[in-house]
Amino acid sequence: MLKKIKTVFGLLAVTAMMTGCSLTLPVNATSNTVGTKVGTAKATGYLGVLFFDADASIRTAAKNGGITKISTVDIKHTSILNLVVTYETIVTGE
Template identity: 50%
Template sequence: MKKIFSLLAVGAVFVCSSCTSVAPVVATSNPVGSKCGVATETKILGVYPLEGDHGINKAAKAGGIKRISHVDVETNSILGFLYVKKTTKVYGE
């Protein structure tokens, strides 16, 4: 019974392990824009790309943005590195 409980506890730690951090960084003095462009990239094992490019330039082109006001980056992962999805959102005019 103790072994089963220990395995479940270790499994729960692996499943729940993730990290989110927010750091306000001023990139430009441009006012907040009304347009938003999104670019997404998916990787397996944190190294092998499946699809996409999450670059700022690609997101700006997707939203038709010429002047960038700010950028948000969102990272979703399963077991830390097994499956990683990064999404970049660019705002501006």
């Protein structure tokens, strides 16, 4: 019985370690009307500090969405135990 309990707790610990969290926060809004276009730019880092050729800038997100008049800017932050971290900039506008 004790061996089964240890196995269950071991599986729960591994599952908890493999989970991540995601948080989307507003960064900016303009007086421009909310448009129908959405552009994104993403940067993924490892160990929380190593980012290679990453560009999650507002300019790149707007360019990727074909946006010339920005309405809103949001940042989505996703982390898996701070081992793999992703920042995604989401821009809306026309």
